Ligand SMILES: [Zn+2]
């Protein structure tokens with residue numbers, strides 16, 4: 341006998357005639373259990389945020405989001421992440437300002 345690996349729950353996209361199982365949970369309210377599952381292609385059309393899965397259509401900040409398909413909270417989150425990446429990319433130290441710069445190190 342073979343030991344089957346633990347089965348991952350598979351959820352098919354709730355969109356009519358879509359068979360994608362590459363879905364994410366979607367929530368109509370504050371429930372812990374998802375109301376629907378949608379794939380990336382259909383989640384926006386169904387009115388759910390692509391980032392957190394919350395039903396967001398009709399909310400101005402979502403309908404006119406800076407990043408279409410994402411609610412204000414997720415946009416904030418994405419911007420924060422980008423800002424952090426920028427910080428890491430930037431070389432903020434100017435010439436001769438390295439905190440560890442000791443003349444001995446630069447022979
Ligand atoms: Zn779909």
Ligand SMILES: [Zn+2]
Pocket residue numbers: 389390391392393394410411412413414415
């Ligand atoms: Zn969101």
